[in-house]
Amino acid sequence: MMADGTDVRDASTALAGTRQGLIVAAGFGALVFLIGLMVAPERTWGGYLMGFSYFVGLALAGLLFLAVLYLARGEWAFPLRRVPEAMASTLPVAAVLGLVLIAGIHSLYEWSHSSVVESDPLLTHKSTWLNGFGFSVRLVIYFALWIWLGRRLVRVSRSGDRAAEVRAASWFLLAFALTFSLASIDWVQSLDPHWFSTMFALRMLSGIGLAGLAVCTIVLVTLRRRGAMREVVTRDILDDLGKLLLALSLFWAYIWYCQYMIIWYTDIPEETGYYILRHRGPWAVLVPVNLIVNFAVPFLALMLSAWRRNGVILRRIAVWLLVGHALDLYVMIAPPLATSRPVPGLWEVGPLAGILALFAWSLLGGMQPRKQAAV
């Protein structure tokens, strides 16, 4: 355990300068966001929601990775777990972003306008769940549960008590499965409030799993290249990370197709609206692009073991996957907000990039031993 701590300390001194640049970038993002709120509130909030979903997903993916590791006794990755722990330590920052999101309910969600709801029987029926007050209360409950159970999970990893690890991981996963499903519905699926998919939480889960592991991979390769954790992050570990990325990319494609195929085959109006908006007209170009970026390219690239074992190439693939995740979120979030055509401009990219810089900033902060001890 001590050895891991010193490794992370070496690494964080090497990465310390980057943090300043990141917080400046996050500041610029905040500025664009504030201007955007006046110029184009819907698009700006859309970009904010993308960034927020991205950030929360990565923080949760860290905890998810830890919990699965403990339950499956994946000892190959135990020396690496400080990286997902650092990802999880960003969760309080995500919670603050969540509180800000409450201010954007009216710009984002059709169900938040009482005049629309009253004239629409289906939305009236759904208003028991989809209302501003419930949305806010649930958001607080989700974050409270995640932070509480997540801290327990990180704390037991320092105790070395295996039974406690399994207990903490089980409780977290149980709570996560329920709350994450509901949160996906609240935050993203309810952008199309008439539509529903029982696969939607899994759809989100496959995305955050892939992006979360990509972040782990980028951090580990960077640490390795700067000389830290060289004994721990061997070429075999890189190979394993690459295989896991390949598996998660397959899982993403599988879930994407599962949701699409059932709706395409059944072809009933209450379900097809979601895809008509995205697969017809100007948005349709993004559909094959999304599949190629998140599935076809990583699937073929990660098949070569020589590429998986090469840190530089593996990191490039991981960065590619992070761009892919942004695209994936864009296709899910943007169409109902700006139906005309896909124009990712400053108002979408600014808040998203700012929030991602904030994530990287808090991730690097979480890797400093002093901060980590507080978790």
Next chain:
Amino acid sequence: MQRRLHVGMFEREGDLMRAARECRERSLPIVDAYSPYPLHGIDPLIGIARSRLTLVCFLGGLAGLTIALFFQYWTSALDWPTNVGGKPYDSLPAFLPIAFEMTVLLAGLATAFALLARSRLWPGKRAPKELRGTTDNRYALVVAEESAELAPREMHDMFTRHGAVEAWEELE
């Protein structure tokens, strides 16, 4: 040509791995390692080159994918166009489940048969060398004697030093 073989029988996986590592460091010719299950990381120790089975697997999968897509397209759009639920004849989404299954099936079968062929294994084949216990709870390491320098006593000592429960020599 007759060879003299030294056999070390171990009760723990780690003991065999350590003995194999020492043989590797002293460049003693390891003939084979016997174990009830695949040992992680044994391949480089006993000098087995990287397997090319993955390529066979990939080609098998590719063949499965191509055959399944082409066959479904041919049956449902070319040879006997069938209207299913008003969908277009050449509906790719409908072809994917079968394409996926065929990819997995042919990749799996190709890999399994290539493995059997390459290792010259077939049902009912007699084991070329039987070491009692290695299909049960024991691990054996077999080292060949190629030069007179390798004293039998020394091999015996090395095996026992790594925790061998039995060590003997035999002629092949």
